[in-house]
Amino acid sequence: MNIKEKLELIKRNTEEIITEEALANLLKTKKNPVAYCGYEPSGPLHLGHFVTIMKLMDLQKAGFKIKILIADTHALLNKKGEENSIKKEVEAWKKTIKAIGIKAEIVLGSEFQLKKEYQIDVMKLAQHITINRGLRSMQEIARDIENATISQLLYPLMQVADIKHLKVDVALGGLEQRKVHMIGKDMSNILNYNFIPIHTSLLTSLKGPGQKMSKSTPGSGISVTDSQEEIKNSLKEAYCPAREIKENPLLQIAELIIFPQLKKLDIKRPEKFGGNKTYNSYEPLEEDFSEGKLHPLDLKTSLSEHLEQIISPIRKNFK
Numbered sequence: 001m002n003i004k005e006k007l008e009l010i011k012r013n014t015e016e017i018i019t020e021e022a023l024a025n026l027l028k029t030k031k032n033p034v035a036y037c038g039y040e041p042s043g044p045l046h047l048g049h050f051v052t053i054m055k056l057m058d059l060q061k062a063g064f065k066i067k068i069l070i071a072d073t074h075a076l077l078n079k080k081g082e083e084n085s086i087k088k089e090v091e092a093w094k095k096t097i098k099a100i101g102i103k104a105e106i107v108l109g110s111e112f113q114l115k116k117e118y119q120i121d122v123m124k125l126a127q128h129i130t131i132n133r134g135l136r137s138m139q140e141i142a143r144d145i146e147n148a149t150i151s152q153l154l155y156p157l158m159q160v161a162d163i164k165h166l167k168v169d170v171a172l173g174g175l176e177q178r179k180v181h182m183i184g185k186d187m188s189n190i191l192n193y194n195f196i197p198i199h200t201s202l203l204t205s206l207k208g209p210g211q212k213m214s215k216s217t218p219g220s221g222i223s224v225t226d227s228q229e230e231i232k233n234s235l236k237e238a239y240c241p242a243r244e245i246k247e248n249p250l251l252q253i254a255e256l257i258i259f260p261q262l263k264k265l266d267i268k269r270p271e272k273f274g275g276n277k278t279y280n281s282y283e284p285l286e287e288d289f290s291e292g293k294l295h296p297l298d299l300k301t302s303l304s305e306h307l308e309q310i311i312s313p314i315r316k317n318f319k
Contacts, residue, residue, distance in 0.1 A: 034064065035168060038069035164191050178197070203249060242295070
């Protein structure tokens with residue numbers, strides 16, 4: 001795979017790379033650069049997480065070494081559970097990552113975040129970042145942001161320090177991570193460390209616009225270890241108005257998960273409703289849906305079958 005092919009693979013289904021020029025230069029000058037993504041172990045790994053997991057797989061194909069941070073300390077700071085419950089979630093996450101099959105170095109935040117050198121870097125950042133900026137960076141990440149605690153203000157500082165202490169070249173995250181990553185870019189001279197942020201789209205909650213997908217809210221998301229019946233029921237109740245393409249979580253699932261994984265999407269329906277049809281890319285699917293040529297129920301049925309193809313091997317390997 002040449003540099004151009006690697007760039008195209010990495011750019012696929014990304015919202016932003018800061019910057020593409022820096023990424024191209026990295027690929028030219030470093031044989032095996034390092035990329036990471038961090039996850040709070042506060043519930044099962046769901047399709048929203050899977051978008052970034054797939055991007056990590058793309059980066060791996062492009063020659064990157066992959067690190068996955070299971071951010072147990074961050075989860076505690078962000079009021080995502082008590083220590084014992086978080087420990088149980090950590091073990092579940094390790095099992096799920098193994099079941100997915102991605103080859104990655106798994107690192108626990110608590111393994112390095114309490115070291116003196118790390119904490120000194122957090123303190124340095126604390127001297128240069130205002131409380132207001134810290135709060136703004138957590139608006140889409142923090143739980144109960146209206147009553148934010150000091151622990152939640154430590155969160156973005158630690159996330160920036162993570163990038164340095166994990167020694168990564170690329171920090172991957174959903175768009176909700178952008179403000180934190182930009183703090184890291186602006187503070188690169190303070191920590192004497194720079195990196196390339198890559199951001200992917202966020203999956204809208206199955207309940208509809210206004211919130212991202214989650215498994216902590218009933219009916220909001222689909223776990224990558226859910227049963228076939230659970231997948232079917234979740235999609236049956238999901239938000240999907242006819243012709244509506246903006247913030248439609250089912251179209252997002254098709255674009256960001258089905259096509260990258262399976263390369264096509266098959267619609268099976270009686271001839272009187274248009275007959276069977278195969279889509280080999282996302283754009284014609286969106287066009288047909290927006291024009292009313294594809295009924296929401298047919299899309300839901302199709303997604304249920306295609307997600308089962310993707311999730312069933314993960315569920316089988318989840319031991």
